[in-house]
Structure formats: C-alpha cells, structure tokens
Amino acid sequence: MSGTQYAVRRAAIPYALKTSISQCPSIAPVLLRQSFARTASSTVTSRPSTTPALTHQLNRIPIQQRRTSGPLSTTSQTSKILLQCSSRPLSTKQSDRQAQTPTTGSYRNETRANRTIEDEDDTDEGEMFKRSEKASAAAQINLSAKLSKDGAGTGKKAGWGEIMRLLRIAKPEVRPLGFAVALLLVSSGISMSLPFSIGKILDIATKPAGEGNELFGLSLETFYTGLGCLLALGACANFGRIIVLRIVGERVVTRLRSQLFRRTMVQNAEFFDANRVGDLISRLGSDTIIVGKSITQNVSDGLRSLVSATAGFTLMGYMSLKLTGILALLFPPIAIGAFFYGRAIRTLSRRIQKALGSLTKIAEERLGNVRTSQAFAGEIQEVGRYNKQVRKIFELGKKEAYLSAIFFSTSGFMGNITFLSLLWFGGGMVKSGEISVGDLTSFLMYTAYAGSSLFGLSGFYSELMKGVGAASRLFELQDREPTISPTKGVPVPSARGDIVFHDVSFSYPTRPAVNIFKNLDFTIQQGMNIAIVAPSGAGKSTVASLIMRFYTPTAGKITIAGKDISTMNAKQLRRKIGFVGQEPVLFSGSIAENISYGRPHASRSEIVAAARKANCQFISDFPDGLETQVGSRGTQLSGGQKQRIAIARALLKNPDILILDEATSALDAESETLVNQALGTLLASNNTTISIAHRLSTIQRSDMIVCLGSDGRVAETGTYKELSNKEDGAFRRLMEWQMSGGEQPKRTSSPHLTEEEELLYSVSEGDVHEEQDEVVRKEEKEVKAVEKGETEKTKDGQN
Known part of the structure; x- marks a missing residue:
C-alpha cells in the first residue's frame, strides 16, 4: 500500500456511530452527537463524508449532514433511515426532523443547553482542554499496588538469602533430586577415571619389550573389557540423571505457574488497575521457565562441574604438585572474572525480562483489539510500535552477547596459555625423569577436564543469577497479600435484606485525590x-x-440486612x-x-x-x-x-x-x-x-x-x-x-468566509494533509527498513 493510498484510506473512514453511545448517560450522547455533527461538518468542507448510525434507539436517528455554499452554513438535510430485520432491509424512508422533535421538556432548559453548546463552540480550541482542578488531583497517582518491572519492589537486595530461597523452590523434589545427584556422582566418577587409565596404558605402551604388561593386576584385555563396562554404566547413569532432572524441572515449573496464577487470581481490583496483563503473563510464562531451569538442570550441571573440578585438581596434585602450583596461579583471575560476569548477567537478565513483559503487553493489547487498529488503518503504526520494542530487546541481547564473548574468549585464551605453560614445564620434567609420559598425559587431560569444569561453574553462576533475576519478579507477586481477602470473613448464607450506604466516601486507590463519592447515603429495600x-x-x-x-470505601460503610459487608x-x-x-x-x-x-x-x-x-x-x-x-x-x-x-x-x-x-x-x-x-x-x-x-x-x-x-x-x-x-x-x-435527540438550534448568523479567509483555510487544510502524508511515509520507511534488515539477515544465514 502506497503512502497516498494509506492517507486516503485513513481520511475516508466514516464516523460509524454504534449503539455504544447508548451506554453513556443521558447528557453524554447529546454532547457526543453534537460533537460528531460538528466534526462531520468540518470534514465535508474539504471532502464529502458519509456517516452511518447503527442504533436501536429512535432519538439517535436525526444526525444530519450540513453543507451549503459556505463552510460555516448550518442548513440541514434530512437523512435516510434503513429499517432492517434479520438479513433483509424492509424499508428506506426519509426522516422528518420536525416529527422527531421532542414533545416533552422545558424550552428554557433546552435554550440554556443550546447556549452552552454555542459558548463551547466559540471557545478557542487551545483553551478547551485546560487542566481542571479534577485533572490536577487525578495526577496524584498512587501505584503502591504496582509490581516493579525488575523485581526490586521486594525491598531485598539479591544475595545469598535470595539464592537460598530460589533453591528452596525445589524442596518438594528433594528425593528425585538426591537420586539424580547420586547418578551424577557415578557418571562423573567414571568419567574422571578415564584420564588416569589412559596415562597408565601409555606408560605400559612406552615400556621396553619384555616388561610386565599388567595393569592394576589385570591383563590388558581384561582391563579394557572392565573399562568398557564402566563407561557403559556411566552412560546409563547420565541418561537417568537427565531424565530425572527434566521431569523434576517440569514439575517445578508447573507448580510455580499454578501457585502464581492462584496468587494472581485472588488479588483485588486495585492490583489489576495498577498492573498490565502483559507483564503478568510474562511472569507466569518466561520467568517460571528460567527459574525452573536454573534450579534443576543448571544446579545439576553446576554440581557436575564442581565434582569434576574437585576430582581433577585432587588427582593433578597427586601426580605433580609443581605443575598444580603453576595451574593455581591462573585460577584467581578466571574466578574474579566469573564473579563480575555473573553480576552483569543478572542485571541484564532483569532488564530483558522487563522488556519481554512490555513486548507481551503490546502484543496482547494490539492483537486483542486488532479490529480497531484495522478500522483506523493503524496496522503500520502498530507494527512499528511492536518493532520498536523488539529492537530494545535485540539491543539488550547484543549487550549480553558482547559480555559473554568477552568473558568466554578471555577465559579460553587464558586456558590455552595455561595449557601451553604446562606443556613447556611438563616436557622439561619428562626429560629430567621427574614425571612419566603417561602421567603428563593424564595431567594434561585432567587440566582440560578441570578447565571445562571451571567454565561450567562460571556458566552455572551466570544462569543462577538469571534465575535470581527472574525469581525476584516471581517472589514479588507471590509475597503480595490482597487488600481484600476473598476467603476470610463472616460466612454469607444469604444476601437478602436492605442494602444501605452509610455516609460512604470513596476514591479509587490509584487516584486517591479524586473523590468519586462523598458522604453518599441511600437505602435499597429488599425486593x-x-x-x-x-x-x-x-x-x-x-x-x-x-x-x-471489589473495593473498600475510604469512609463510611455498606450494610446488607444490617451487616457490614467489609466483614463478610x-x-x-x-x-x-x-x-x-x-x-x-x-x-x-x-x-x-x-x-x-x-x-x-x-x-x-x-x-x-x-x-x-x-x-x-x-x-x-x-x-x-x-x-x-x-x-x-x-x-x-x-x-x-x-x-x-x-x-x-x-x-x-x-x-x-x-x-x-x-x-x-x-x-x-x-x-x-x-x-x-x-x-x-x-x-x-x-x-x-x-x-x-x-x-x-x-x-x-x-x-x-x-x-x-x-x-x-x-x-x-x-x-x-x-x-x-x-x-x-x-x-x-x-x-x-x-x-432532545441532540439537535442544535440554527444559528441566527452564519457569516461567510472572505476570499482571503477561504484561501488561508484551504492552505491550512493542505498543511494538515501534508503532515498526515509525511507521517505515513515515515512509518512506511521504518517498516521497510526493518523488513530489509530481516531479509539481509536471512540471506546471510543462508550463505
């Protein structure tokens, strides 16, 4: 769709008045109809406009178009009425405006109302929406019920206490987790025995012919068979560990979602006034997955890395304290880097979860009201708004990618330098006879195992911090107590009886300075x-x-059959x-x-x-x-x-x-x-x-x-x-x-514009349309740029 077509489509949308006007109070439909009439009148000065009114009520019908020789003329034209039953139109008649004139009402009141409307018309447009006292009071917003975006609203700084609370989420799964840890120890122990065995085999292979070929008192054939059986057992243990942890992880996520949804459903109306549904969906969805993974699969991987690192360093010390000392010199920089990397990742994780919540909110609101967007030809605008939020998440993802690249590449480089140093010093020790070739090989393999385990521990820490960032958002929701408990209070066997408002005052919790009721007092008798x-x-x-x-009065009380409902x-x-x-x-x-x-x-x-x-x-x-x-x-x-x-x-x-x-x-x-x-x-x-x-x-x-x-x-x-x-x-x-039907009386004077005024009027109208076209062109350029970038990325991926 071209920019011009888009602008025309926007401008040609009719003002379709649906029966929703009937849901306004008596005075509101009149003001709305007169507003629509003025808008339609100003619209037809530049182009014809059709205004269909879809209604069930007779006093909604006389909405009229106004167009004669002058732009400000109020000469009325009768509108057509289409009477439809089922799917077939029954008749089309001209409405008689005079016949629709109300027979009830006071002429004085009607004249006063019409004078008020005229006064409003004469008011300068820039002065019509000055900030009223009520608006100033409404600006005093109370968002105490609003959840923080990053979970900081808990008032607790993320530390070991929060980490322990995160781990306690898995407390109901202690037995299967214990079984998984046992399987982990078996598989890790077998894996860590492999470098030691390879070293001994190499020592036997490098011995002169005729020397003993037994290993641990077993022939090589028997040893190979036993080692193969151990490796098969380790594979089975690893298989069982993965299955158990995946099932436990799904249980944790299921339980978390159920608890949080239940907790959300018992919150009062004040909570939902202050919080967007999209953010709550994000907490129930992606945050629970992150938390579940961080305390099951991530903890298992962390334990595996810890066991491997501990066993590796122990066996390396057993083989050569000198080489182990060299290795220990390079360990602190990696540990310090992992600590700061974990902190940065935790902060980024919270920001990403916040951005994802906003993205979910935008998608939920826009897709839920897609017909409104299409009715106003706002598809490009909404796509642009969604893409803007997507780009924010993309930028945060890039920051995380850069951090990860810097940390892991630096750590990997230091690991390679360490490996090269061990080869240098180890080769000299082999020449001097301080260590055998097999022991050096085993030591280097344990170095690789320990290095990967250290990387695993740093990854475990960063994933744990991600879990803490997501868990803080969940804990904030979980810890919030509703101001109106749905289950506490006096039982209500019956709600029959007089309903009495006793001097009730009320203001919405999010707008405490705006009084809705003040000393409201009336009685509704039973039946x-x-x-x-x-x-x-x-x-x-x-x-x-x-x-x-749904709310509690700020003052006064409401009773049913003499009982205060706040106690029910x-x-x-x-x-x-x-x-x-x-x-x-x-x-x-x-x-x-x-x-x-x-x-x-x-x-x-x-x-x-x-x-x-x-x-x-x-x-x-x-x-x-x-x-x-x-x-x-x-x-x-x-x-x-x-x-x-x-x-x-x-x-x-x-x-x-x-x-x-x-x-x-x-x-x-x-x-x-x-x-x-x-x-x-x-x-x-x-x-x-x-x-x-x-x-x-x-x-x-x-x-x-x-x-x-x-x-x-x-x-x-x-x-x-x-x-x-x-x-x-x-x-x-x-x-x-x-x-009254919303009819506005004819004005006694309708001055025509001079040629100069008409010229200025047409120029201003053209400026408005040019501005609209410029906005449309700008929106289309943004969308095309995004689509072009996505296409280039797709081509790069294919190449």
Whole structure:
C-alpha cells in the first residue's frame, strides 16, 4: 500500500456511530452527537463524508449532514433511515426532523443547553482542554499496588538469602533430586577415571619389550573389557540423571505457574488497575521457565562441574604438585572474572525480562483489539510500535552477547596459555625423569577436564543469577497479600435484606485525590427494583463495584440486612450476586459453558431454561446449538447475542441481588421487551435488582430512582413519576437531554468566509494533509527498513 493510498484510506473512514453511545448517560450522547455533527461538518468542507448510525434507539436517528455554499452554513438535510430485520432491509424512508422533535421538556432548559453548546463552540480550541482542578488531583497517582518491572519492589537486595530461597523452590523434589545427584556422582566418577587409565596404558605402551604388561593386576584385555563396562554404566547413569532432572524441572515449573496464577487470581481490583496483563503473563510464562531451569538442570550441571573440578585438581596434585602450583596461579583471575560476569548477567537478565513483559503487553493489547487498529488503518503504526520494542530487546541481547564473548574468549585464551605453560614445564620434567609420559598425559587431560569444569561453574553462576533475576519478579507477586481477602470473613448464607450506604466516601486507590463519592447515603429495600442514574463519571458503576467488594470505601460503610459487608466473606457474597456489565465478557468455550460459568454443575435443563428467559432463541440457529464455540472473548457472536448470554449466566445463578449495568444497551426493542419480561419474573421472586440505567425503558420500570450528582452525593430519589414531574430537578434535566435527540438550534448568523479567509483555510487544510502524508511515509520507511534488515539477515544465514 502506497503512502497516498494509506492517507486516503485513513481520511475516508466514516464516523460509524454504534449503539455504544447508548451506554453513556443521558447528557453524554447529546454532547457526543453534537460533537460528531460538528466534526462531520468540518470534514465535508474539504471532502464529502458519509456517516452511518447503527442504533436501536429512535432519538439517535436525526444526525444530519450540513453543507451549503459556505463552510460555516448550518442548513440541514434530512437523512435516510434503513429499517432492517434479520438479513433483509424492509424499508428506506426519509426522516422528518420536525416529527422527531421532542414533545416533552422545558424550552428554557433546552435554550440554556443550546447556549452552552454555542459558548463551547466559540471557545478557542487551545483553551478547551485546560487542566481542571479534577485533572490536577487525578495526577496524584498512587501505584503502591504496582509490581516493579525488575523485581526490586521486594525491598531485598539479591544475595545469598535470595539464592537460598530460589533453591528452596525445589524442596518438594528433594528425593528425585538426591537420586539424580547420586547418578551424577557415578557418571562423573567414571568419567574422571578415564584420564588416569589412559596415562597408565601409555606408560605400559612406552615400556621396553619384555616388561610386565599388567595393569592394576589385570591383563590388558581384561582391563579394557572392565573399562568398557564402566563407561557403559556411566552412560546409563547420565541418561537417568537427565531424565530425572527434566521431569523434576517440569514439575517445578508447573507448580510455580499454578501457585502464581492462584496468587494472581485472588488479588483485588486495585492490583489489576495498577498492573498490565502483559507483564503478568510474562511472569507466569518466561520467568517460571528460567527459574525452573536454573534450579534443576543448571544446579545439576553446576554440581557436575564442581565434582569434576574437585576430582581433577585432587588427582593433578597427586601426580605433580609443581605443575598444580603453576595451574593455581591462573585460577584467581578466571574466578574474579566469573564473579563480575555473573553480576552483569543478572542485571541484564532483569532488564530483558522487563522488556519481554512490555513486548507481551503490546502484543496482547494490539492483537486483542486488532479490529480497531484495522478500522483506523493503524496496522503500520502498530507494527512499528511492536518493532520498536523488539529492537530494545535485540539491543539488550547484543549487550549480553558482547559480555559473554568477552568473558568466554578471555577465559579460553587464558586456558590455552595455561595449557601451553604446562606443556613447556611438563616436557622439561619428562626429560629430567621427574614425571612419566603417561602421567603428563593424564595431567594434561585432567587440566582440560578441570578447565571445562571451571567454565561450567562460571556458566552455572551466570544462569543462577538469571534465575535470581527472574525469581525476584516471581517472589514479588507471590509475597503480595490482597487488600481484600476473598476467603476470610463472616460466612454469607444469604444476601437478602436492605442494602444501605452509610455516609460512604470513596476514591479509587490509584487516584486517591479524586473523590468519586462523598458522604453518599441511600437505602435499597429488599425486593425492590432500583435504577441508578447520573451524569457521566459520577460513579454509577462504582456503586456496583463497592457492593461486590471489589473495593473498600475510604469512609463510611455498606450494610446488607444490617451487616457490614467489609466483614463478610467476599467470595461467598459474590456468589449471591448476579452481574451483567455494559460490555459482556465471554470466555473461550461453548455457549453452555459460558452460561453455566456461575454454576458449573448446573443441569442441561437449567441452562436451557436460563437461555430461554434471556431470549437466546438465536442459539437454535447454530448447527451445534449450546455447544457452539463463542471464540476468544466471544468474537464469533454479535454484541446483542453476547449480552443475552451474559444475562442468561446471571439468571442461572438465581441471585439474591441482581446488578444490571445497562444490561440491555445492545438489544433491539423487541429483544429488550422479552428480556425485561424475564427480569420481571425474577423480580417477582423477591430478588433485589439494581439497574445502572441510561435508557428510558429501563428507568420507567424501576420501583425507585436514585439520581447521583456530579459532586459524589445523592441529588434526589423517588419514583419515575415523582422525579419527572419535579421542575428543575436533576433527573428531569437528564431526561430532557436524552429526549432532545441532540439537535442544535440554527444559528441566527452564519457569516461567510472572505476570499482571503477561504484561501488561508484551504492552505491550512493542505498543511494538515501534508503532515498526515509525511507521517505515513515515515512509518512506511521504518517498516521497510526493518523488513530489509530481516531479509539481509536471512540471506546471510543462508550463505
């Protein structure tokens, strides 16, 4: 795709307004629609634009295009309405704007609202987003629940204590590890006897003819046979050691992952607000593998190197103390180099794991929202962002490669110098008769064994430090105690009873300076259907989070049947609550598995009954019925289908408290009516229902309405009739905004631009498009450069 095509594709994306606008409070859709209208109006001054509105609600329809002779003209044109049922369009009609004019509401309030919009339009764009007091308070972020990137949040400096804790992870595997160590001693002992035997054989071979040809009292044939059997035994022992250690390593990784996932799942909402899922996945994935390898296979290799080095130096000392002394002079530099190399590798390992966590986070977020990226033609941008993080990891890998190359090449060179020195001095000792040819050969072989063992020990230390770096990230997660324990507290046999908010104040833990509620006080009587309405950001959904104990109030308390919920067992309380959110969440699996998520042992008939109550007749259209796979996050289903399955999941629990966070926002009028009938049946069974409502149909069927103000307090409460008849009431204002349809009155004056202004306007528009094209060209160059580099690397590898 060329840069020009890419820019055109970006610019031609229509403003598709989906029913997600209906999930906003009453005033928000109006502001959004007027914002879209202004945006569309400014867009068509340079090029025509189509704005399809996908909606279930009538007051969403009159979104209009504005285009006449002047760029600022507000002459309206009627839009077409496409009525569709199933997969066939039924009719296309012109909407009559006058017919859609709301018959309810106050003209004074509407005029005031329209004047507010005009004032906002006249505000300078640079001044529209000045930092408010609320934004200044929100900047005071509390990330005490956030895990550190490199595990330094444990407050402990990596040392022997942390190394011992790392090794203690393998404590449950002591017996198989002990057996593996025994096999290691057998195989290492046999291997270390080979140089000694070769030396003796060479001594016999260099003796004059006629002298004895026995070795350790055995003929050469018998000795060779016995040595061959010993080598076979060593191979079997080595085979057993590898098998045992691999199995033990897999057990350790499995146990670590299970423990950490369990520990992660019991954390409270504050923890997930502060930590990205990608970083947690990295800890559960790559970090556990590194830790498992470092305390099983790596420890085994380290012990093998230690045994070989100890035995080698002992036998070398037995053969020649003089040559052993020469060798000992070169040992300290290698040991010191290994120490500093291990420290550097540990630091690099932590940085690499941190970068891998960020990479996993980017991939998880972008692939999980790939449709959004494609809708905005942002594929190149996302590839560039991913490649940027990949390059960071590549640079860290290069640093590790340079460190390893410097250490091992230097150590290897020193080892070769040592070997050359031993040959020099050893040759002189052979000439003087101080040592035989066979003993010198054995000594040199033991030198090679000991040298490789020293390299093995340095590798063991560096891998152990990698394990410590990864383990510190795991320990930080493992040691974190949730602020709300899911299992501690008073048992909850029932959640029936009045729900009372007693002067509740609350701010989110990550934003402690922003008060969501302040002295919130209201009562929900048992068996009532209550609707909670409020402007956007006033805390409607937060009410549900507090009742389900996702968070704890900063002041005040919430009681059910007179009992403080902060003293209750959180898990048992949540089992008594059914919840349907604005965005229904489904898990990979079948429809039946998702419906029975709250009751895994529910019978088939109960699942079918819950699906029917939630108007899930669409299931019969699928070939596999209830066994139809919904895909990752329910991607194989439409928004309305997912929402009805979520409602069926809540109904199957038959909860004491049912919380509906705009649960019917993605349903058409017919489906909403059927679902409301099902919910009405549930209400008849004396269940308490809390509806976080934006839609008028949901609000009208409630027994009581709680209207929250933007100040975090209750603005007013009452029935729909009482509040709708209350002039200048908060609820009535919200409803008037909703029923207005978002129409903005005509402006009395629409001055046309002068020729000079039009010229400046067109020039500025051209500058904007040139900047967009330049950004696109830059992104394409970066991607092509990366692809070219990968191609060259592939060719080099093939050559």
